Amino acid sequence: MTAALTITMTNAGRERFTAAQVGEGIELQISSVGLTDAEFVIAPTLDALPGEFRRIQTISGEAVGNNIVHMVIRDTDAVGYSVRGIGLFLADGTLFAVYGQPDPIFEKSTLTTLHLALDIAFTTPDIDALTFGDTNFLIPPATEVTRGVVELATIEEAEAGDATRVTTGWVVAAMLKSLRNAVSDVLASIMSRRIDGAGLVKGGGDLTASRTLTVDAANAEQLRFGAAPDYVATAAGLKQAGFIFLVEQQTDGVNRYRRYSDGLIEMSGVSGLPGTESTFTLNFPWPFLNECEGLWATVINTAQTNDGQSTVQEVALSIDHATLYAQNHKTPTVDAAGGFRWFARGR
Numbered sequence: 001m002t003a004a005l006t007i008t009m010t011n012a013g014r015e016r017f018t019a020a021q022v023g024e025g026i027e028l029q030i031s032s033v034g035l036t037d038a039e040f041v042i043a044p045t046l047d048a049l050p051g052e053f054r055r056i057q058t059i060s061g062e063a064v065g066n067n068i069v070h071m072v073i074r075d076t077d078a079v080g081y082s083v084r085g086i087g088l089f090l091a092d093g094t095l096f097a098v099y100g101q102p103d104p105i106f107e108k109s110t111l112t113t114l115h116l117a118l119d120i121a122f123t124t125p126d127i128d129a130l131t132f133g134d135t136n137f138l139i140p141p142a143t144e145v146t147r148g149v150v151e152l153a154t155i156e157e158a159e160a161g162d163a164t165r166v167t168t169g170w171v172v173a174a175m176l177k178s179l180r181n182a183v184s185d186v187l188a189s190i191m192s193r194r195i196d197g198a199g200l201v202k203g204g205g206d207l208t209a210s211r212t213l214t215v216d217a218a219n220a221e222q223l224r225f226g227a228a229p230d231y232v233a234t235a236a237g238l239k240q241a242g243f244i245f246l247v248e249q250q251t252d253g254v255n256r257y258r259r260y261s262d263g264l265i266e267m268s269g270v271s272g273l274p275g276t277e278s279t280f281t282l283n284f285p286w287p288f289l290n291e292c293e294g295l296w297a298t299v300i301n302t303a304q305t306n307d308g309q310s311t312v313q314e315v316a317l318s319i320d321h322a323t324l325y326a327q328n329h330k331t332p333t334v335d336a337a338g339g340f341r342w343f344a345r346g347r
Contacts, residue, residue, distance in 0.1 A: 003119075004068050004119035004120060004121035005099050005105075005118060005119065005120050005121065006099075006120075006121045006123065007088070007097045007098065007099045007120045007121065007122060008042050008043075008044060008097060008098055008099065008123075009044065009096065009097045009122065009123070009124060010044050010045070010046050010047065010094075010095050010096065010097060010098065011044045011045060012047055012094050012095060012096075013088075013090070013094060013095065013096035013097050014044070014124070016028065016090065016094060016096070017096075017124065027090075027091065027131075028090065028096075028130050028131065029090065029091050029130075029131040029132065030059065030061060030071075030088045030089070030090065030096065030130060030131070030132050031057065031059075031089060031090065031091040032055050032056060032057045032059065032089045033055070033056050033059050033071075033073055033086055033087065033088060033089070034049040034052045034054070034055050034056075034086065034087035034088075034089060034095075035052065035053060035054045035055075035056065035081065035083045035085075035086060036049050036050060036051040036052050036053060036083070036084065036085040036086070036087070036100070037051060037053065037081065037082050037083060037084050037085075037104075038050050038051025038084065038085065039084060039085075039100070039102055040085060040100055042098055042099070042100050046095060046098055047095055048095060049085065049086075049087035049095060049098060050085075051085075052087065053081065054075075054079075054081065055089070056073055056074075056075050058073070058074040058075065058076075059071060059072065059073050059074070059132060060072045060074075060132050061130070061132035062132065063127050063130060064119075066121075067121060067122045067123070067124070067127055068119055068120065068121050068122075069119070069120045069122065069127060069130065070117065070118075070119050070120075071117070071118050071119075071120055071132065072115065072116065072117050072118075073114065073115075073116045073118070074113070074114060074115050074116075075108065075113070075114035076113045076114075078110045078111070079108070079110060080107075080108055080109045080110040081107070081108055082104045082106075082107045082108075083104060083105050083106050083107070083108075084100055084101060084102065084103070084104055084105060085098065085099060085100030085101070085105070086098070086099050086100075086105070087099075097122075099120070150165070150166040151164070151165045151166070152165060152166055152167075152168055152171075153165035153166060153167050153168075153171060154171070155171050155174050155175065158171045158172075158175060159175060190207060191206070191207050191208060192206075193206070193207060194206045194207070195207070195211055195213070197213050197214075199230075200215050200216075200230055200231075200232055201213050201214070201215055202214050202215070202216065202230075215232055216230070216231045216232070217231060217232055217233075217234045217236075217237055218231035218232060218233055218234075218237050219237060219240070219241075220237065220240040220241035220242070221241075223237055223238060223241040223243065224241050224242075243261075244260050244261050244262050244264075245260065245261045246258060246259075246260055246261075247259045247260060247261050250286060252285050254269050254270045255267070255268070255269035255285040256268045256269065257285065257286045263289075263347045264345065264347060265288055265289065265345070265346050265347055266343070266344075266345050267284060267285070267286065267288075267343070267344045267345075267346075268341075268342065268343045268344070269285065269341075269342060270300070270339055270340070270341050270342070271339055271340060271342060272339040272340075273299070273310060273312070273326050273338075273339055273340060274326050276326075277325075277326055277327055277328050278325070278326060279315060279323060279324070279325050280323075280324055280325075280326060281321050281322070281323055281324070282295075282321060282322045282324055282342065283320065283321045284319075284320055284321055284322070284344065287319045287320035288319040288320070288344075288346040288347065289319070289347060290319065290346070290347045291317075291319060291346050291347060292317040292318065292319060292322065292344055292345075292346040293317075293345050293346045293347070294314075294317070294344065294345055294346075295314060295317060295322050295324075295342055295343070295344040296342065296343045296344075297312035297324070297340045297341065297342045297343075298340060298341045298342075299311065299312065299338065299339075299340045300338030300339050300340060300341060301338055302338055303338075310326055310327060310328050311326075311327050312324050312325070312326055312340050312342075313325045313326075313327055319346070322344065
């Protein structure tokens with residue numbers, strides 16, 4: 001498809017074109033085309049086509065979009081000539097627009113009939129108001145809005161995304177076949193791969209079918225004896241196997257607190273003894289949640305003396321304290337200097 005010829009509108013043509021746009025009732029019909037073989041300077045001031053030797057009324061044209069007019073000129077007379085410039089004339093004889101170039105645009109011999117199709121580009125928009133003569137033999141180039149002549153695209157042009165040529169069914173079929181082959185190659189490469197488990201993961205296989213990867217959970221016996229290195233420990237399995245773990249622990253000076261997953265609570269510390277045989281209270285640094293199941297005490301005797309040897313005896317237990325009794329076993333005086341170390345357990 002050839003490039004459109006850029007035409008220059010004359011001052012007179014532009015005046016009538018502008019008047020027609022504002023609704024002054026001026027008819028913009030291109031009724032004839034003037035031909036010249038002379039080289040001339042194109043200017044909007046022209047009111048006649050320099051060197052015009054022939055005027056042809058058998059023309060047809062149509063605006064096909066993008067400010068382009070597709071025009072067909074037909075001359076059946078037995079005359080020969082060469083053309084370097086053309087002029088478009090309105091029905092009243094006004095020179096509407098001109099085009100020219102140093103080299104011939106076309107040539108005609110006496111033995112031929114001229115049937116010339118030209119695409120003319122206007123620099124002015126809104127050229128739909130232009131009309132032409134008989135359109136029975138008009139064959140415009142096809143656009144998105146106009147039916148017309150098209151050029152068929154090759155496979156290479158279609159694959160390159162050519163927007164000026166039309167793709168045929170054969171080209172589309174060839175492109176689809178090429179696409180199918182490419183997709184088949186990719187799928188074959190993918191299907192040759194495998195997904196297999198490793199370590200704790202079991203199962204897998206090639207991609208010809210759906211595959212499931214699994215991780216097996218150890219049962220209670222396997223967890224207790226560590227006999228299944230390729231099985232994983234789960235929270236449920238640990239509970240079933242009776243595993244106990246530390247949930248909470250606290251420290252405050254010499255006092256210690258630990259709570260385990262089975263609810264067991266252990267507490268320990270160091271406390272002082274009263275100066276005489278008597279009942280006294282040991283307040284727990286942290287209360288038990290439900291009950292204190294027992295308390296054990298050892299008197300601290302760093303001096304290793306036999307005087308004032310005492311024992312700490314249980315009177316009563318509650319969740320936040322223990323009622324105890326300090327008793328002397330040798331002399332009337334209780335040795336309270338070292339105090340005692342205690343350990344309590346409960347829930």
